[in-house]
Amino acid sequence: MAKASEKHxxxxxxxxxxxxxxxxxxxxxxxxxxxxxxxxxxxxxxLQAAQKLGYSPFAPARxxxxxxxxxxxxxxxxxxVDPALAxxxxxxxxxxxxxxxxxxxxxxxxxxxxxxxxxAHITPSVLLSYADQDDPLVxxxxxxxxxxxxxxxxxxxxEEQIGAMQAEYLIQCGKRSLIFLDSERKDVxxxxxxxxxxxxxxxxxxxxxxxxxxxxxxxREEARTILRDxxxxxxxxxxxxxxxxxxxxxxxxxxxxxxxxxxxxxAVVGCDNIPLAQWSLPALTTIAFHNESALDPLIEAIVALSxxxxxxxxxxxxxxxxxxxxx
Amino acid sequence: MAKASEKHxxxxxxxxxxxxxxxxxxxxxxxxxxxxxxxxxxxxxxLQAAQKLGYSPFAPARxxxxxxxxxxxxxxxxxxVDPALAxxxxxxxxxxxxxxxxxxxxxxxxxxxxxxxxxAHITPSVLLSYADQDDPLVxxxxxxxxxxxxxxxxxxxxEEQIGAMQAEYLIQCGKRSLIFLDSERKDVxxxxxxxxxxxxxxxxxxxxxxxxxxxxxxxREEARTILRDxxxxxxxxxxxxxxxxxxxxxxxxxxxxxxxxxxxxxAVVGCDNIPLAQWSLPALTTIAFHNESALDPLIEAIVALSxxxxxxxxxxxxxxxxxxxxx
DNA sequence: CTGAAAGCGCTTACAG
DNA sequence: CTGAAAGCGCTTACAG
Numbered sequence: 001m002a003k004a005s006e007k008h009x010x011x012x013x014x015x016x017x018x019x020x021x022x023x024x025x026x027x028x029x030x031x032x033x034x035x036x037x038x039x040x041x042x043x044x045x046x047l048q049a050a051q052k053l054g055y056s057p058f059a060p061a062r063x064x065x066x067x068x069x070x071x072x073x074x075x076x077x078x079x080x081v082d083p084a085l086a087x088x089x090x091x092x093x094x095x096x097x098x099x100x101x102x103x104x105x106x107x108x109x110x111x112x113x114x115x116x117x118x119x120a121h122i123t124p125s126v127l128l129s130y131a132d133q134d135d136p137l138v139x140x141x142x143x144x145x146x147x148x149x150x151x152x153x154x155x156x157x158x159e160e161q162i163g164a165m166q167a168e169y170l171i172q173c174g175k176r177s178l179i180f181l182d183s184e185r186k187d188v189x190x191x192x193x194x195x196x197x198x199x200x201x202x203x204x205x206x207x208x209x210x211x212x213x214x215x216x217x218x219x220r221e222e223a224r225t226i227l228r229d230x231x232x233x234x235x236x237x238x239x240x241x242x243x244x245x246x247x248x249x250x251x252x253x254x255x256x257x258x259x260x261x262x263x264x265x266x267a268v269v270g271c272d273n274i275p276l277a278q279w280s281l282p283a284l285t286t287i288a289f290h291n292e293s294a295l296d297p298l299i300e301a302i303v304a305l306s307x308x309x310x311x312x313x314x315x316x317x318x319x320x321x322x323x324x325x326x327x
Numbered sequence: 328m329a330k331a332s333e334k335h336x337x338x339x340x341x342x343x344x345x346x347x348x349x350x351x352x353x354x355x356x357x358x359x360x361x362x363x364x365x366x367x368x369x370x371x372x373x374l375q376a377a378q379k380l381g382y383s384p385f386a387p388a389r390x391x392x393x394x395x396x397x398x399x400x401x402x403x404x405x406x407x408v409d410p411a412l413a414x415x416x417x418x419x420x421x422x423x424x425x426x427x428x429x430x431x432x433x434x435x436x437x438x439x440x441x442x443x444x445x446x447a448h449i450t451p452s453v454l455l456s457y458a459d460q461d462d463p464l465v466x467x468x469x470x471x472x473x474x475x476x477x478x479x480x481x482x483x484x485x486e487e488q489i490g491a492m493q494a495e496y497l498i499q500c501g502k503r504s505l506i507f508l509d510s511e512r513k514d515v516x517x518x519x520x521x522x523x524x525x526x527x528x529x530x531x532x533x534x535x536x537x538x539x540x541x542x543x544x545x546x547r548e549e550a551r552t553i554l555r556d557x558x559x560x561x562x563x564x565x566x567x568x569x570x571x572x573x574x575x576x577x578x579x580x581x582x583x584x585x586x587x588x589x590x591x592x593x594a595v596v597g598c599d600n601i602p603l604a605q606w607s608l609p610a611l612t613t614i615a616f617h618n619e620s621a622l623d624p625l626i627e628a629i630v631a632l633s634x635x636x637x638x639x640x641x642x643x644x645x646x647x648x649x650x651x652x653x654x
Numbered sequence: 655c656t657g658a659a660a661g662c663g664c665t666t667a668c669a670g
Numbered sequence: 671c672t673g674a675a676a677g678c679g680c681t682t683a684c685a686g
Contacts, residue, residue: 061679063387388663
């Protein structure tokens with residue numbers, strides 16, 4: 001089934017021949033050109049033949065002709081595409097399809113030498129970047145596509161706001177000693193450092209002590225040890241800002257292992273509001289992004305850019321703190 | 328930065344003109360054609376000019392010429408791309424890049440009428456399907472790409488094995504009343520039903536009672552109720568086979584809310600071994616796939632198919648039960 | 655209403 | 671060693 005027999009590609013000329021018309025006519029019919037009046041009888045015959053021969057236009061030829069690729073490429077540098085992102089990609093894909101645009105994703109990004117840049121094989125008309133917009137390597141990589149770029153991730157300022165929001169909530173809960181719990185994931189260091197800076201700033205503003213920076217180890221045993229030792233360093237009750245919900249849920253488990261009562265002895269705030277956040281013990285207090293409101297303008301911006309128009313668009317993310325039991 | 332000024336595409340002719348050579352020479356140099364001997368001086372000059380003009384070959388033209396797209400498309404029908412999948416995609420992407428192949432992903436799949444099929448805009452030379460290979464809608468969708476297809480997900484039999492493995496482990500633990508806990512996610516129904524069938528078969532084989540099928544609601548309150556009522560229906564100790572780890576972790580939380588001791592009163596087995604599985608309370612017993620061993624042959628198969636060669640390849644997934652505290 | 659022709663940008667035999 | 675030319679498959683003015 002679906003043999004690799006690229007022996008002979010079915011071409012619009014084949015369809016034309018089969019119907020005894022010219023390739024132009026085939027093209028007119030298949031593209032529904034409104035400026036042409038094709039007799040319904042002919043039209044039907046062509047449609048039939050195309051169907052029977054299994055003809056579909058060869059994309060590169062069409063692109064070469066039109067210069068317009070109708071392709072939107074989402075560049076996802078994360079090792080771990082989070083579920084929320086996948087969902088929003090699917091949504092995006094469906095919305096864009098109605099505008100005759102195809103959304104594709106590229107996972108990974110190697111400005112590594114030696115391997116070909118993807119632009120050699122694909123020519124997107126718009127780029128959606130989920131990468132750090134301040135990273136020069138990222139910028140260079142994206143640049144090579146020669147396509148307009150929309151940055152969907154927040155900028156450094158938004159990331160700082162996230163950290164600050166976590167910290168301020170915890171401070172309001174009466175926690176005056178804060179920990180920032182980092183992920184081990186390398187690909188996320190920059191994001192993480194922005195959020196930590198937000199926590200620092202909040203501590204400064206509210207005259208708390210400098211927050212402690214820790215990285216959550218991947219082993220549960222080590223995580224217990226690190227958290228125990230850190231908490232023992234002072235007998236305040238602690239507030240823990242986690243890089244994201246995964247880290248937070250892991251922290252919750254390690255704290256439970258140590259019989260540390262939550263949120264009394266330590267309160268935990270995550271970020272992302274992943275589906276599992278409501279299922280932790282205790283349920284996780286976290287920060288959710290809301291950019292659904294901005295989906296329509298985003299679609300519009302993408303469509304306009306794909307047509308070569310110039311457009312200004314900025315991420316409009318609003319942060320909401322989702323209060324549950326962990327803080 | 329990266330303006331949408333598609334005003335005038337930089338073409339190989341531009342580079343040739345800038346250097347006072349022919350387009351052929353430019354092409355030879357840029358593609359490192361081994362059959363040509365270009366004076367290093369000229370070569371250098373061309374490379375310089377290409378660099379300065381920001382020239383990169385226009386993919387569609389090149390594809391039209393070669394007929395070979397060098398594009399591998401992963402079709403992901405899941406609403407929720409799981410982290411393990413994302414990681415393996417990244418790995419795949421890097422490996423394929425060394426063979427000058429670009430891996431792109433397409434999230435979603437609408438055999439919906441009215442919208443254009445992605446094949447209108449992209450011509451992959453190989454398809455990697457993560458969709459249900461028995462679903463005729465899926466088959467029709469994939470077919471339209473006219474490219475060879477590799478099915479990476481297991482077939483129905485493997486899915487049944489997963490269910491059976493969960494069930495048999497629980498039965499060995501002494502649980503003779505089993506529940507299969509399903510996800511609410513629509514896009515996963517078929518997979519889920521295969522796994523349930525595996526559980527049923529195991530129960531038959533081991534002469535247990537027919538397993539109970541339940542769907543985990545998205546609200547924690549409702550989940551508690553459903554689980555409580557189901558468990559109360561008989562005073563055996565129960566074994567719960569969960570569609571995947573997310574469902575399992577949620578179930579663990581709901582059971583804890585009801586003060587049901589795990590694994591004594593109810594034992595829980597998940598599937599996937601997601602990173603969070605080791606961080607649940609108690610840590611989750613689950614089933615892991617191992618197909619890393621099969622990565623090399625997979626790469627080879629993809630490369631061969633992209634060259635139009637015919638190849639037989641089959642998913643080689645081995646299942647391992649990861650024993651933790653929940654069962 | 656239909657067909658012959660040009661041209662998108664590229665690579666690659668083929669002559670010089 | 672370099673250049674002129676053909677052709678990949680498509681769409682779209684332009685003639686008839």
